[in-house]
Amino acid sequence: MLCLKGSGGRFWRPQQPPRDWWGFLSLPRVGSGAGAGAARDYWRSGDQQLVSSTWDLDHHYVHRSVIPTLHFQQSLPRLPVPNVEDSIKRYLAAQKPLLRENEYRITEKLAKDFKNGVGKKLQRHLVELDKKNSHTSYISGPWLDMYLSARDPIVINSNPFLILKRDPQESYNRQIMRATNLVVSAMKFLNSLRNNILEPDIYFVNPEWNKSKKFKRFLSFLPTSVSWYGAYFAEAYPLDMSQYVHLFNSSRIPKQDKDQLFSDPGARHLLVMRNGHFYVFNILDPIGNILHPHEIRAHLINILQDKETIAEYPLGYLTTENRNTWAAAREQLLKAGNEESIYKIDSAIFCLCLDSFRIEESSHLSHCMLHGYGYNRWFDKSFSLIVAANGDAGINFEHSWGDGIAVVRFLNELYENSTKHPAIEPRSTTAVLSPTNVEKLAFHLNDSIQTAVTIARQKFDKKRHELKVKPFEFRKFGKKYVIQERMSPDAIFQLACQLAAYRHFGKIVPTYESCSTAGFKHGRTEAIRSATIYAKQCAEAFIRDRKKHSVQELRKLINNCSKYHKFLQLEASLGAGFDRHLFALRYLAESRGDPLPEFYQDPAYDYINYNIISTSTLNSPSILLGGFGPVVPDGLGIGYHICDYWVGCNVTAYAETDLDEFLLCLEGSFNDIFDVCEGRPLQ
Known part of the structure; x- marks a missing residue:
């Protein structure tokens, strides 16, 4: 039975401490003073004998950094505002392989007119604004507004997913055990972050x-x-660490025309979803110590023992809706008397989704983490930790507040700590606890809200059935081989994508590779445009004219692609791309109420931003797979990792794109590159 707002559980003395355990009693790090006394009084409220307070209190943290977490934040360099001349030059170089000669000439004239006219004026205002806001970057505000103003559903369209590798010890992959260990490690990360002892990036x-x-x-x-x-x-x-403040206790709140970010760092409860139902319990005590892991496990067992079937009207479906539609439905929810329950969802430290089904295979795993079945997700949370019935785990995160670099760091710490220092283990014994302090959230749903949930479910089910996800692996070479060949591994993967696209679409198409600018204060991302003139030359030689070129000529073309891609990669990481700068100038013109410059009305500008291929690298020792939805209806979303001896990616596409054919083209492209590197002529 669930105990609604029941009495807190008591702690019992274990017969012997399990290995790597953090101590049975949560006490403050400082062993004297008012804080410590308050903690002792807090735990003495139970009637069971408590464990001695001599346990290692550092088990409340993932680690204790010598360098304070935010030690470098004040002195981080600021993201430079590029010159208009440089951005236009880079923009035209990226347009060259995408346009016919007559189209390029029109675009070139519009770009030069912009550079010499209204672009100069906008640049001057942008530089002035940047000087007035020295605490941040010129792109931070506009980029956040771009995310929050988007009205499309955030599921699939915006929220990425990352899948953790399974625990190396299979006995730790049972759902409740895996969930408990991951939750405890996440809370230790939170404590390290908030106590300023998390190792800086x-x-x-x-x-x-x-x-x-x-x-x-x-x-x-x-x-x-x-x-x-x-x-x-x-x-x-x-690196910049300003995004971490939104990792916990945060949600995206739907509003008409533009959403808001909400945070309440004072909230102490965890949100758990099971079969579309919502449960909360305090996981931190009043002075910030983490609830004992065995009691956390007891709470989760208690939730799983609630034999409720899937909720009749799962509110999670509303977070899959168009943002204006969801904003209107949320207002109805609040007016119907659900303010307290909605607040507990929004302010929760994070959301733990305990799925009731087992994962069947890798594509099913990706579908589960990208969108699931809708009813057991709340996509507005800063992140949701998802644990399937067989212990497969990953996260789905809302993208407006932050980028992959912060989330991957969090996942790396989560995986390492939960596998090397598990809070509970199969051989540990636990006494039966008194009724647990779990609250099941109740909602008042009128006919209008029920109808909104039903419609949202129908739309979501249609969308998820249209989406395809498939993993791909190439085992003939990996990072070590490419480096041995004196080329860039990232450049070779991007080239393979360009060759595959040329095979599949019959032409070079707009391509986006995300690059972090976290080396600067409040940096976000920049785009690498890997559909270059060198990639086009290589694609034509490998595919259209493959019999006309010697192996040596083809190898030289590959080398040219690698060198230029490394150059673009360096430019982007130094904030010297063109995408964010041109976006900021347009944003400034629109926010000032100026007429939209003719440059931005050029069909070629729309086309280069219609990214048929959208890519992002996911290299991490803790991540099995990851990805995101296509950013355009006829596009491909490619999350990839380049390992020492193999290359892999996870590709998403909608039904109108032949995903199987593209993957065959990708495999053929990798084989061609490998043959040329080995000195073999193409067949």
Whole structure:
């Protein structure tokens, strides 16, 4: 039975401590003073004998960094505003392979007129605004507004997913055990973050510096106003960590025409979804200590033992709707007296989705994490941790607040901590606890809300049945081979995609590769346009004229692609792309109420932003698969990882795109590249 707002569970003394356990009692890190006394009094409210407070209190954290989490934030360099001349030059270079000669000439004239006219005026205003807002970047506000103003459903269209590898010890992959260990590790990450002891994100050119405690201690002593420069001179590059504030206790709130981000860091409860029902329980005590892991497990068992079938009107479907439609339905929910329950959803630390079905195969796993069946998801949460009945786990995250670099870091810590230091284990024993403090949220649903849920479900079911997801692996070579051949692994993957697209579509198509600009204060992302003139030359040689070129000529074309792609990659990571700059200039013109410049009305501008192929790398030791939906109806979404000895990706497409044929083209492209690298002529 669920105990609605029941008394808190009591702690019992274990017969012996399990391995790597964090201690049976949650107490503050400081062992004296008012805070510690309050904690002891809090736990003495139970009538059972409590465990000694001598346990290792550091088990409340994933680690304790010598360098404070935000030590470099103040001195991070600012994202540069590119020159209009440079952005137009880069823009025209990206348009060249996509347009016919007569189309290119029209676009070139419009671009040059913009550069010499209204573009100069907008640039001047943009630079002035940037100087007035030295605490942030020129793209941060406009990019957030772009996400929040989009009215399409965020499921599939916006929210990405990442799938964790299974625990190496299969006995730890039972649903409740996996969920408990992941939840505890997530809370330890939260505590490390909020106590400013989470290791800062730093890219080390020399990995040895990352292992040096002396070097890190030296950096920690530097004043925050110059700390970034101290790291820079040692070729260590701290990254922006401003996005982490929205990782927990946050939700996207639907509003008419533009959504809002909501956060309540004071909330202490976890949200759990099961069969479309909502449950909450406090997972932090009043002074921020984590609930004991065995009690967390008891709460989750209690929820699974609630024998409710799938909710008749699962409210999660509403988060799959058009944002204006969802905003109107939310207002109805609030007016019907559901304010408290909705607030508990919005303010929860995060959402744990306990699915009732087992994963059948890899495509089913991707479908589960990207959209599921709709009823057991709340896509507006900053992230949802999803655990299937067989222990497969991953997350689906709302994209407006942050990018992959923060989420991947979180997942890496989550996986490492939960597998190396599990909070509970198969051989640990637990006494039966008193009734658990789980609250099942209740909702008042009138006819109008019920109708809205039914319509949302019908739309969602139609959409998810149209979507296809398939994994792809190429095992003949990987990162080590490509580096040995003195080429860029990322460039080779992107080239293979261009060759496959040329085979599949018969032409080079607009392509987007996401690149992080987290090296700058409040940086977001920049686009790498891998559909280059060099990729086009290579595609024509490999596919249209494959019998006319020698192996040596083909190899030279591959090398040219690799070199140019590395150059574009470096430009983008340094904030010197053109996409974000041109977007910011357009945003500025629109926000000022200026007429839209003719440059932005060019069909070629719309076309280059109609990304048939959208890609993002997901390299991580903890991630099995990941991905996102296509960004256009006839496009492909490609999340890829390049491992030491193989290359893999997860590709999404709608029914109108022949996904199987594209994957055959992709395999053929990789084979062609490999044959040329091995000195074999193409067949």
